[in-house]
Amino acid sequence: MTLEEACHNYYNIIHLHCLKELYYNEEAAKDATQETFAAFCRCWDKLDHENFEPWLWKTANNYVNKEKARYTKNKIIVREPEDIYPDPSTESDMTEQILCQKIEERIDQYHNDILSQLTEKERMLLDCLKRKMKHADIAREIGSTPAAVSMAVVRLNRKIKEIVRKITEKIL
Numbered sequence: 001m002t003l004e005e006a007c008h009n010y011y012n013i014i015h016l017h018c019l020k021e022l023y024y025n026e027e028a029a030k031d032a033t034q035e036t037f038a039a040f041c042r043c044w045d046k047l048d049h050e051n052f053e054p055w056l057w058k059t060a061n062n063y064v065n066k067e068k069a070r071y072t073k074n075k076i077i078v079r080e081p082e083d084i085y086p087d088p089s090t091e092s093d094m095t096e097q098i099l100c101q102k103i104e105e106r107i108d109q110y111h112n113d114i115l116s117q118l119t120e121k122e123r124m125l126l127d128c129l130k131r132k133m134k135h136a137d138i139a140r141e142i143g144s145t146p147a148a149v150s151m152a153v154v155r156l157n158r159k160i161k162e163i164v165r166k167i168t169e170k171i172l
Helices: 003-021 026-046 053-072 091-116 120-130 135-142 146-171
Strands: none
Touching (some): 003 026, 003 053, 026 053, 120 146, 135 146
16 A cells, blocks of 8 residues: 555544544644644655554544643633534535534533533533633632642543533434
8 A cells, every 4th residue: 555545545534533532623633633644654664554554543542642631731621612513614515514503503402401410519610711710710719729620620521521422422
């Protein structure tokens, strides 16, 4: 298999994997995919051309983890539906546009469901994070330590991810 064939055959698969792992953040997924294939092209001569898939997947996961770390180091990502699903501008994407509208309607429908599954303390933490407060400031506001706030943010991210995963399963 040639480098061009490998890139052609695996680009979309790797991009979809990155997109899913990065919570459908298109920009972050594009970055991770681009970095993966840039590294793939640089290393092509060193790789076994018949057995490069494990290397490709491992590299993609490494770049996904870098993107996740970049976004979750000190903050939670709270995005609006229009940021997640941009409005397509061409007629050929009309089906995608309709799908995006339906997904946005369901996101609005489940927004309250997501919030209702959080405790009062988690909702307060989420509100502080939305206001882009630093962990030290949040700790002072709620009478805790910055380390405890950091751990609470990690737990909140996990909980929201699990809630969204369950809702996504219902949608699909």
